[in-house]
Amino acid sequence: MAKHRRRDRKFRLALTAVITAAAFVPVVAAAMPSTGARPNIVGGTEASTSSYPFAVYLTDKSGNQFCGGVIVSATAVATAAHCANAVKRADLRVVAGRTDKRTNDGKTVSVREVWVPDSFSDPGKGDDVAVLKLAQSLPYRPVELPSDxxxxxxxxxxxxxxxxxxxxxxxxxxxxxxxxxxxxxxxxxxxxxxxxxxxxxxxxxxxxxxxxxxxxxxxxxxxxxxxxxxxxxxxxxxxxxxxxxxxxxxxxxxxxxxxxxxxxxxxxx
Structure with a gap:
């Protein structure tokens, strides 16, 4: 049990947010890295989607936030593969343009398709990337991608x-x-x-x-x-x-x- 708790702490997915039904448990467990992982912002400061319009967060169909993401085009969001695999595609939502989760600002869209590398199995083994293809376009500036x-x-x-x-x-x-x-x-x-x-x-x-x-x-x-x-x-x-x-x-x-x-x-x- 101690070993299992250590793995949970290392994973930066907010597990308590997505385990809203027993049916979700096998999906999340399958995504857990054998080496462990952890992620939220510790020691930071408040920011705004006005300054970072490409920053989005992911929720399940009940609105529970469990991961982040980033707009790479009007109809696509990049995120971690372990996030994309955490809930069923049909239950996945992207929330954009909302600095404060307690408000209804911005736009919430569903996901029509998910791309994850075939080689992904565990964040600790790499290839932890995914692209979510959206059912609607987002009116926010995408992030720039690196060229070198x-x-x-x-x-x-x-x-x-x-x-x-x-x-x-x-x-x-x-x-x-x-x-x-x-x-x-x-x-x-x-x-x-x-x-x-x-x-x-x-x-x-x-x-x-x-x-x-x-x-x-x-x-x-x-x-x-x-x-x-x-x-x-x-x-x-x-x-x-x-x-x-x-x-x-x-x-x-x-x-x-x-x-x-x-x-x-x-x-x-």
């Missing part, structure tokens, strides 16, 4: 966004939050996680922790300026010393994201 690896240099300050927990195991935020975190070198991240894969992952955080993503932030954006470089994926606890957050390296999947976003365009006859 220049934004991945060690020490680059990046911004992580989300509606997740504000402390490990603590309450989830009602409003969008952000935090600034520096990128680590591949060797620095490998020193913290033996399963770190430089092809599919990138790490960010401070040596003493304190500022990080947390449960409920999974799938949310890590950006440099207006460019998406990562998606919240996994880690060991939240904001722990020597345990940086691990993000999906978006550059590795940029061609697939663009292809799926292009194929998501709605056609009206």
């Amino acid at each position: 690896d220049s934004l991945y240099a060690e020490g680059t300050q990046a911004t992580v966004l989300g509606w997740g927990r504000t402390s490990d195991g603590g309450p989830r935020s009602d409003v969008l939050r952000k935090a600034e975190v520096p990128l680590l070198s591949d060797s620095g991240c490998r020193a913290s996680y033996s399963n770190y894969d430089s092809r599919s992952m990138v790490c960010a955080g401070y040596p003493d922790g304190k500022i990080d993503a947390c449960q409920g932030d999974s799938g949310g954006p890590l950006v440099v300026g207006g460019t998406l470089i990562g998606l919240v994926s996994w880690g060991d606890g939240c904001a722990q010393a020597g345990k940086p957050g691990v993000y999906t390296r978006v550059l590795t999947y940029v061609n697939e994201i663009r292809r799926e976003a292009e194929s998501s365009r709605l056609v009206f006859w």
Whole structure:
């Protein structure tokens, strides 16, 4: 049991939000990483979708928020694969343009198709990326996608966004939050996680922790300026010393994201 709890803490999916019926349990359990993962913004500040119009969150059909996402085109949202697999596609909703979850601002849309790499099995093994193709278009500015690896240099300050927990195991935020975190070198991240894969992952955080993503932030954006470089994926606890957050390296999947976003365009006859 202790081992199972440790895995839950590492996964940055807000499990309590999506387990609203017994039928959901096998789906979520199947998505849990064997290495564990965690994500919400710890040590950050409030933000606004006016400043970050591409930031969205995911809910089940009952409106329970459990992950984040990012608009990559008017009809497509990128998120983590473990988020896309957490609930049935028919029950999945994307909420955009809503800074405060307690309001009815913005727009809520359903998902008509989900793309996840065939190779994905566990966030700790990489390929933790998905594209949600929407049933309606969104009137908000998409994020820019990276064109080269220049934004991945060690020490680059990046911004992580989300509606997740504000402390490990603590309450989830009602409003969008952000935090600034520096990128680590591949060797620095490998020193913290033996399963770190430089092809599919990138790490960010401070040596003493304190500022990080947390449960409920999974799938949310890590950006440099207006460019998406990562998606919240996994880690060991939240904001722990020597345990940086691990993000999906978006550059590795940029061609697939663009292809799926292009194929998501709605056609009206």
